[in-house]
């Protein structure tokens with residue numbers, strides 16, 4: 001295909017992102033004959049679940065499934081229906097026009113009648129040695145996902161906000177002990193959440209402290225800590241570390257073109273995936289400040305695909321009516 005032909009072609013839908021939201025949107029739009037193009041990312045194809053081991057809460061896998069295997073299955077399922085999955089990045093978008101322009105890391109430009117933004121959300125990391133290596137082997141960012149694996153074990157949560165308290169309280173259902181490690185002497189969490197956490201006898205606070213290293217052979221066994229006031233160092237023996245210091249929706253690419261919520265996620269209309277721009281839809285964690293699960297992302301990808309279908313059907317009716325009107329106006 002010549003470069004001219006590529007530029008001239010206007011695709012029905014381009015999906016940006018290849019997590020559960022992007023791939024589910026791809027399955028639905030491909031089965032609706034919309035020939036979706038999925039920009040899966042040049043190095044991060046498959047999304048967040050590529051960084052984990054057992055996924056036990058995605059329906060349909062009674063014995064659980066490894067995160068990367070689940071994502072490869074989703075990719076294969078989307079390909080089976082003809083989705084064109086490209087391992088490359090969208091680097092620039094022009095969304096406020098009828099035909100959207102998507103610039104690619106490889107240098108080309110795609111044109112599309114509709115776009116689904118499914119770029120996910122990045123959990124903030126501590127950035128200390130051992131954290132990445134032991135991710136999925138004791139280091140987690142999601143108590144709902146992984147709490148179950150820590151029955152009767154001593155574990156730690158890092159953070160001082162509402163979500164850290166929520167994670168810690170949830171984890172007391174499983175763990176024998178939950179240490180909450182916080183850099184300061186006071187929590188950022190709301191009073192009610194702080195009171196609840198402080199009243200729970202399984203929770204012990206370690207104030208004015210930060211984690212400097214996550215240690216363990218193949219799985220977490222110990223944390224190295226530093227006191228933020230006097231610089232003294234200590235260790236804490238735990239089998240799990242939950243990092244709850246926030247997350248950043250991946251909106252850099254389009255945040256100047258769309259309305260965002262106060263939490264920084266893409267704002268959508270009610271239960272739909274419709275953003276503030278016609279023909280632009282969002283799905284998954286990028287619009288979700290709260291639930292952030294693989295299954296909610298997948299469900300949201302389905303919603304976006306159905307919304308795209310309806311949008312394109314309506315747009316083509318409008319186009320046909322306009323053409324007919326133009327043809328009947330005398331010259």
Ligand SMILES: Cc1cc2nc3c(=O)[nH]c(=O)nc-3n(C[C@H](O)[C@H](O)[C@H](O)COP(=O)(O)OP(=O)(O)OC[C@H]3O[C@@H](n4cnc5c(N)ncnc54)[C@H](O)[C@@H]3O)c2cc1C
Nearest residue numbers: 017019020021041047048090120145284285292293294297
């Ligand atoms: C370690 C870990 C373990 C987890 N375990 C579980 C679990 O057991 N169960 C569960 O339900 N949930 C779990 N989660 C949460 C779950 O992974 C997320 O809720 C889910 O992946 C969100 O899906 P998504 O499609 O919205 O985004 P993501 O999975 O984050 O995917 C976003 C995609 O967008 C792509 N992208 C971003 N920008 C661009 C761009 N410019 N161009 C092209 N592509 C781009 C990325 O490459 C990525 O592929 C876990 C999360 C983590 C971090």
